[in-house]
Amino acid sequence: MRRPSHIAFALTLAVAGGAAFAQAQSEKDAKYRVGDKYTGYTYADPTTQSMQDDDYVNPGFLWVQEGEKLWSAAEGAAGKSCADCHGKAQESMKAVGALYPKWQEKIGKLENVEQRINQCRADNMKAEPWKWESPALLAMTAYVQLQSRGQPVDVAVEGPVKPHLQNGERLFYMRHGQLDLSCANCHEDNDGKWMRGDHLGQAMANGFPTYRLKEQTLISLQFRLIGCVRDTRAEAYPYGSDEYLDLELYLAHRGKGLPVEAPSVRR
Amino acid sequence: MRRLGAIIVSAMLPVAASVAFADELVKFAVVDDNEIRESLTGKPGNPEEGRKAAANRGLGNCLACHVMPIKEDLQGDVGPDLKGVASRLKESELRLRLVNPKLLNPQTAMPAFYRTDGLNRVRKDMEGKPILTAAQIEDIVAYLLTLKE
Numbered sequence: 001m002r003r004p005s006h007i008a009f010a011l012t013l014a015v016a017g018g019a020a021f022a023q024a025q026s027e028k029d030a031k032y033r034v035g036d037k038y039t040g041y042t043y044a045d046p047t048t049q050s051m052q053d054d055d056y057v058n059p060g061f062l063w064v065q066e067g068e069k070l071w072s073a074a075e076g077a078a079g080k081s082c083a084d085c086h087g088k089a090q091e092s093m094k095a096v097g098a099l100y101p102k103w104q105e106k107i108g109k110l111e112n113v114e115q116r117i118n119q120c121r122a123d124n125m126k127a128e129p130w131k132w133e134s135p136a137l138l139a140m141t142a143y144v145q146l147q148s149r150g151q152p153v154d155v156a157v158e159g160p161v162k163p164h165l166q167n168g169e170r171l172f173y174m175r176h177g178q179l180d181l182s183c184a185n186c187h188e189d190n191d192g193k194w195m196r197g198d199h200l201g202q203a204m205a206n207g208f209p210t211y212r213l214k215e216q217t218l219i220s221l222q223f224r225l226i227g228c229v230r231d232t233r234a235e236a237y238p239y240g241s242d243e244y245l246d247l248e249l250y251l252a253h254r255g256k257g258l259p260v261e262a263p264s265v266r267r
Numbered sequence: 268m269r270r271l272g273a274i275i276v277s278a279m280l281p282v283a284a285s286v287a288f289a290d291e292l293v294k295f296a297v298v299d300d301n302e303i304r305e306s307l308t309g310k311p312g313n314p315e316e317g318r319k320a321a322a323n324r325g326l327g328n329c330l331a332c333h334v335m336p337i338k339e340d341l342q343g344d345v346g347p348d349l350k351g352v353a354s355r356l357k358e359s360e361l362r363l364r365l366v367n368p369k370l371l372n373p374q375t376a377m378p379a380f381y382r383t384d385g386l387n388r389v390r391k392d393m394e395g396k397p398i399l400t401a402a403q404i405e406d407i408v409a410y411l412l413t414l415k416e
Contacts, residue, residue, distance in 0.1 A: 174387060175386075175387060176387050176388055177386065177387070177388060177389055177390065178378075178386060178389045178390065178393045178396075178398055179378045179398070180369075180378050180379065180386055180387075181376060181378070185376040186376070189374075189376060190345045190376060193343070193344050193345050194342075194343045194344050194345075195331050195332060195343045195345055196328075196330060196331045196341040196342065196343050197340075197341040200345075229388075230390075233389065233390050233393055234387065234388040234389060234390060235388045235389070235390050235391060
């Protein structure tokens, strides 16, 4: 994988006398690199990076705060809140998100964090599942994922999960749409290059949910995948489809060892 | 070697049937795996229209991947700078690279702008349609021919 070009930019600055800045910059980035894996953070411009760095400035924390409220709100026929069963999220949800998507033996299915949350609502709270991309589901996902911040992504890929990983990999290299582009065409072959105004990165999934400056809202990984497939002028797959679940798994495994950085901020 | 494009098959259909396919592609011949010598419309394109189609995000959107001598802030660098491309490539070679660059490099990220087969899950409203019409291809070829060094 190619190194993002702003590393070169940082080096140029160092030569020009901005050594201290370049040093600080690359130390900050170092957290978001593991070997030749780079998270979207390392491609972001410095303003976007500093927005993510400060929890008081990061707009994603508006959703986190909402998620924290929902955590202890009783809902559904069972009259329970998440907190009634799980206690403090800081303890019970610590590092949980870094292991998703995860195989659920009980239902014989791979689930992402959103689906796992909704399963608890349906089974344990007797409450309606939250809709995809609804403010409540985004808020709870952000709150749960925050409890994994800094933890290395590490999804299980053996046993019943293996065919899903293989299918995710197949989809990553499959060309889609009228423009006939695969994920790899943009995110592997052209990693670090510019596509009009977009700085192409490695499609790492560790920052989701993400506050998207363009959308001015928090978005789920599923939303991002729908957008990327649609940009090839293909029929997108639906939310929660097997295709996106398998892609989520493959992306997570590709980024194994990178720290969870939710809620991230991206252009 | 002279190889006919896949589209030639349609010429063998009964006339009535081929009239029925409104979106059918014009037939063309690929020469030496590198050139399409005849204009897809039978006449030269309009370079001014070609420049517009190249920049238009809904049409060529060439600027997504190429730097071109066009006044636009955002230009990509996925493919080579097209400044002076007409000094490197002749008309027939440029035409092939627009119609289907995958004949030269199956791995390329550059879309085939005049092809409808071998694609996956094309958006319903675009199914059976090439990205550009034959006339737009010729306009862009004419524009590229003005990019001399």
